Amino acid sequence: MSDPLDALEKSISTLRRAIRDASTAGDTERAGELRMQLRRAERAWDALVGAGEPAAPPHPVLAAAPVARGSQLPAREHVHRALMLLGTPAAPKLIVGVHEAFFPGDLSSSKLSSLRRDEERSYRSSPGARPYYLCPALAHDLLTPVRALITISTWTLDQRMIGPLSPRxxxxxxxxRIAEAVRTSAESTAGRPGPEALRLLWRFAVNIPDALPRSTAGHEGAMDPQQVIDAAGAELDVHADADHAARTEAARRARKSLKDDQQLFGAPAQGVTHLRTARA
Incomplete structure (x- = not known):
């Protein structure tokens, strides 16, 4: 199981290679965006090293920190951890569900509404002062914020886009990611994962063809995480390329049309007409 610092170090290494490739290809816009992402990732690494407490594990580390320490983290850190586990834009209800299933501490959907506004105000008052910001996903067509979905500023721009196939x-x-976390939880505790984690995985599995064994009879504990992974992966193979293409194209337009702050928090409503013109 990877550690948060390991994940960030891998991301930093990947970004550096991508910057070199973009520079070699003469894509200055892409290289500029990647450099900004690299700076954010490096600040996040510095923050984790300085804090001595993993703020956002990509998978649940159940024994990594006592419950008391986890419960003392601010709400934005709880949200960050849940999003890092999922690896995708997510709605507040899902973020809370992931947090309850895998992490200690209290987090409610009501906290997320004010948190999103606070993040944007913080960025505008002092851009780049924090190692990461929680920001909305961006609609692929108008590049406006999808306020129902939260992302992390250190993610790539295309990862923060929502295209026609992106929800699925x-x-x-x-x-x-949830199935992997449930499996890891079972292995690390030498037993069954908690009921919240199993219920969360069940809610995913019932909406994926062939993700559940025929003998489940409504019992979450009868699920096989590997079967969920295989079933989800099979369907994902059908949609992934088209979704990636839509997100990549939207990110390209965003880099050309939006300022740095708008690439994080979306184009204003009054800018929609301009963006339509730029896209044509």
């Missing part, structure tokens, strides 16, 4: 692709991706 993100659902399947989330199912795989």
């Amino acid at each position: 692709v993100d659902f399947l991706t989330g199912a795989i």
